[in-house]
Amino acid sequence: MKQKPIHPALQSYLDGEVILLDKPLHWTSFDTIRKLRRLIGVNKIGHAGTLDPLATGLLIICTGKNTKRINEFMAQEKEYTGTITIGATTPTYDLESTPENTKDFSHITNEKILETVKQFVGEIQQVPPIHSAIKQGGKPVYLAARKGEEVKLEPRIITIYAFEIENIKLPEIDFRVRCSTGTYIRSLANDFGAALGVGGYLSKLRRTKIGAFDAANAESMDGLEMKINDLKADWDKNNI
Missing domain, CATH: 3.30.2350.10 (Pseudouridine synthase)
Incomplete structure (x- = not known):
């Protein structure tokens, strides 16, 4: 699938990011991917290890070139x-x-x-x-x-x-x-x-x-959504 243009403030996600997310209760791991794909606008995105809907905690999400690291993260303790x-x-x-x-x-x-x-x-x-x-x-x-x-x-x-x-x-x-x-x-x-x-x-x-990644350093879905929207708003404000 051809990548559609994304907001300029989110170019780093298109290039490749590793996101530490604290998965919400009752969400499937794919729910988080679907939400972030829509929020960021990036096609190349995946997670490193499923969490059941009734589980919470650390979910590593990779975008862009860092999707190549998914198997590396999944293999860790x-x-x-x-x-x-x-x-x-x-x-x-x-x-x-x-x-x-x-x-x-x-x-x-x-x-x-x-x-x-x-x-x-x-x-x-x-x-x-x-x-x-x-x-x-x-x-x-x-x-x-x-x-x-x-x-x-x-x-x-x-x-x-x-x-x-x-x-x-x-x-x-x-x-x-x-x-x-x-x-x-x-x-x-x-x-x-x-x-x-x-x-x-x-x-x-x-x-x-x-591995070395800790849920204590993970972002909530609400917090991550606010961060992404703030990046867009700040860019738009300074580039009108």
Whole structure:
């Protein structure tokens, strides 16, 4: 697609920028790309690693020549904080679907939780969620899963560099995880609940780091939109 002329104040985005965005809750990663493509007017734009709609936090967005760096950023170590709720499961492993299969968790102790964490540190096998964008036969598997069709995914080798429990207030367990690319935190929550014997699902998630990039330095969507509009307005004011 031929690039249409963009506002002169935004030429750096056409040339190539790396944007650190704090993805809003309920937005898909593609929602952010669509919004910025319209706001900036640049065709060549993409993100380095999907965040689910119910997750917030760091999303690296590349424009122009820096889209060549997307794979570099995607390969880097990630850090997440979040909450696992035990005593039930969900088909999607998070709150995109309704909790079911409830079980009593009153016998679960803090010691049991801390001991179980150890099973998930290091190089482990993990099966991705069937409600995910992984493709089989050219189509995302979540499309088949939503129709109730059988989906079988093979386990993958991932690495959990650190899995720390930050707070326990059952049924909620707050955690921090550092992991390799390809890790599904939803699967980690589901597998952790299964290891406890009472089930579990991901009830909150925030990506805090990708490599050396930190969510603390990311811009909100509203802030980024205001910044871009201010650049346009300042240029127009000084070049009339």
